[in-house]
Amino acid sequence: MFRNAWLSLASVGTVTISLLILGISLLLVMNAQAFTRSLESGVEIRLFLDSGLSRVDVRDMERELKKTPGIATVEFISREEALEEMKKNLGDRQDILEGLEEENPLPDAFRVKAEKADNVPALAAELEEMKGVDQINYGRGMVEKLLAVIKWVRLAGGGLIIVLGVAALLLISTTIRLSLFARRKEIGIMKYLGATNWFVRFPFLLEGMILGFTGAVIASAMIYLGYISLVNRLDEVLPFVTLVTDRDTLLVVIGGLLGLGVVVGILGSAFSIRKFLKV
Amino acid sequence: MFRNAWLSLASVGTVTISLLILGISLLLVMNAQAFTRSLESGVEIRLFLDSGLSRVDVRDMERELKKTPGIATVEFISREEALEEMKKNLGDRQDILEGLEEENPLPDAFRVKAEKADNVPALAAELEEMKGVDQINYGRGMVEKLLAVIKWVRLAGGGLIIVLGVAALLLISTTIRLSLFARRKEIGIMKYLGATNWFVRFPFLLEGMILGFTGAVIASAMIYLGYISLVNRLDEVLPFVTLVTDRDTLLVVIGGLLGLGVVVGILGSAFSIRKFLKV
């Protein structure tokens, strides 16, 4: 009894730790991706218009833009609004713009958002050719950099999760294999008494499942409570940093951990037991 | 022989995976901290001066500022330089500043860097009272936020490393304990033949050390090569993102992993073997 308890504890502990690491990384990556997504959605193209366009021209352009594939939203910004915005940006030193109201040097503009930030450079090139457009501005350079960073964060995040997932699988199945190894004689004896493979295998699979599930439950609980309290604490100290908190995401993480724990528990036992059954 | 080989493989694998995770996180945290440090060093206070100060007044102020405790660097920026800078920032649309050269509305200023970013708000309040200072600007709000974020990144990074370090210790020592458990009879028999505790322990400690070291070497090599190639690849794709690459930092990480592997290998064996020696 005690020996078995110890073996089980070791296995549960390993499952817990492995899934804990995996779960934490999952949340980290998910937050990084949510953050990059919010950066992405901030990317916009500004079309500065030729001066002297009529209202009708502008409305036609707007309609045409909305039809263009790949464009998500279009917003018209008059030269007056543009000046106001500029003043706001200058803050303390807006006095330097004083007097410009009379002869506002800024043009009318459209603010266009692409459906996919990836398309922004191509779309910008296309829109530059449009009739009535004087100049285009989308933070050339910056956007390309941002897109590259976002791509890398996604790739690195995905890679990290795969590596950690495989690591968790290896760790858990190694532990299960070691604890089966410590009981290999028992398995052999069962076979010598005329037990079928399934008769021997079943309790071990059940045990593997329970171990995996227990470990996953502990890991999930720790992650859930830890994350919730982190979110609350961050809310107090860094109210401007927003972490992913929607229930669906958390459910996906926790459900994934539970499923992984159970599946690895069963499969780990099933694979490991095979070689001890050959007697 | 074969059985032992399998046990050893399992232990080395666990050490490798655990240290790999730990090492990756260490590099991650170190880069995050280097990044926050570079953000921190970018924080500066701008002192806008009263108009009509003489050159001598300005030079006196500069001398006084340099004596103020907590200030790292002081740089004078004339109103002409300030206007140039502003033009640069506006980029495409610098035409709106045209004509301002004649009657430049910008004041002279000092750019002051604090020794510690933490002190910036207090220092700013102090400098505001200084004679000859008209206005002060240090991104009030932004700096406080930045400082809070930096503090959190440090705390979270430290916490992550501690948690992962403990997890690695637990995983490795569990594996070693399981593999000793599978050989507990052997240990008992040695004791029954009159072997002293040290005679039994020594080969296991040696084995633990070799296992830990082997695992650590594999993990270190993977991390080193992986990181170097990541840095090179990033250099191509994201030349503006700079990762920590100085040799000392890498040596600290790799040395830490090697040391940890060896120490955990020895201590894990030593602790685990104790209960099997009591016969």
Added chain:
Amino acid sequence: MIQFYNVSKIYPNGVKALNDVTVQIRKGEFVFLVGPSGAGKSSLIKIIFREEMPSRGQALFNSKNITRLKGREVPLLRRKIGMVFQDFRLLPQKTVFENVAFAMQVTGSSGRAIRDRVPLVLSQVGLKDKAGVMPSQLSGGEQQRVCIARAIVNNPVLIIADEPTGNLDPDTSWELMNLFNEINSKGTTILMATHARDIVNTMKKRVLSMTGGRITRDEESGVYSNES
């Protein structure tokens, strides 16, 4: 019931444990297998039990070729045989009762049948006080008797006992031989490898004598050895 035709067993390390053994054991027989240490007695037994495969020759059990059994037929063979292993092979994590009961669970016996039968068998081998004890808390002879109880609990058609009295005092040994005799008289075939000269000489059963992997003597109502 058991037929060996020119069976040889050469272990991977080159040891020739059985050398061209041809022998038949009919249903209901009581056969002693004797011979010096290392003669090949256990190897012969392991082939019947399909713990080892013969290197050459054919071995039949109930007219079925043991060598050709499929993986899932092996358990069925083993359930027909009650085996007393020379090295006991008790489950260390289970009590005496559970060890014996386990042999019944494996064959799908009901809980009721187990609760009825196991205590009976344990008292037949003189261990009814030790039902709740772990194997590690038993004396050598007691462990051996648990193995015997486990071997007979399923009323197998064949009992193979590999030196079942090696750790038993003469009185207890005789009690067990009487038990085996009784079981044998009800039709169960018994094959027993032994070094107990007294027992073999007194029982006057068929004796198979092995030396160096060969059957060197096969006598009805035989004795342990001819010289003494």
Added chain:
Amino acid sequence: MIQFYNVSKIYPNGVKALNDVTVQIRKGEFVFLVGPSGAGKSSLIKIIFREEMPSRGQALFNSKNITRLKGREVPLLRRKIGMVFQDFRLLPQKTVFENVAFAMQVTGSSGRAIRDRVPLVLSQVGLKDKAGVMPSQLSGGEQQRVCIARAIVNNPVLIIADEPTGNLDPDTSWELMNLFNEINSKGTTILMATHARDIVNTMKKRVLSMTGGRITRDEESGVYSNES
């Protein structure tokens, strides 16, 4: 050499294996320990070897109180005793040669001494062909003889053998008894728990008879039991 004063052993589960045992064994004696299965023979032996501690009473070895030995003195005690375990206790990962050699390594013997002595001892127990073989590849009797070789290899002052002939045929058993006799004649004390009636009756040595944890008979030149 060995003195037991009112030694009792009650196992944690309440079994009283030894009941007020008082006995002395002098240096150079050859003593048989007999008695039914579960009488307490192995328990008595385990106390001398300090595998178990007595629950009551004192046990001395060479005038030293075994009960009061410090942890680091236990190995020294065990090195003076050559022990044949009832359950063999061979190291499964080492060959026959290494198993026997290991007992010498433990006492710090030189590599040269080991290479000289081990083959000699292995041939004394009839296993010189099996030096390079793993224990799992040996027959039961061969494993038992490896244990015996390991017990005598260090020329201990006391040899304790717990049923050393349980898996051996009579001829091999007699060879070993001759070996023990020879060793004993050179001054080594021998204590042997056994069920081999023939051997005890023929050897005419001192016989300690146990029943239910008590020493019920202690005769010089005794026989296995009085009844038969």
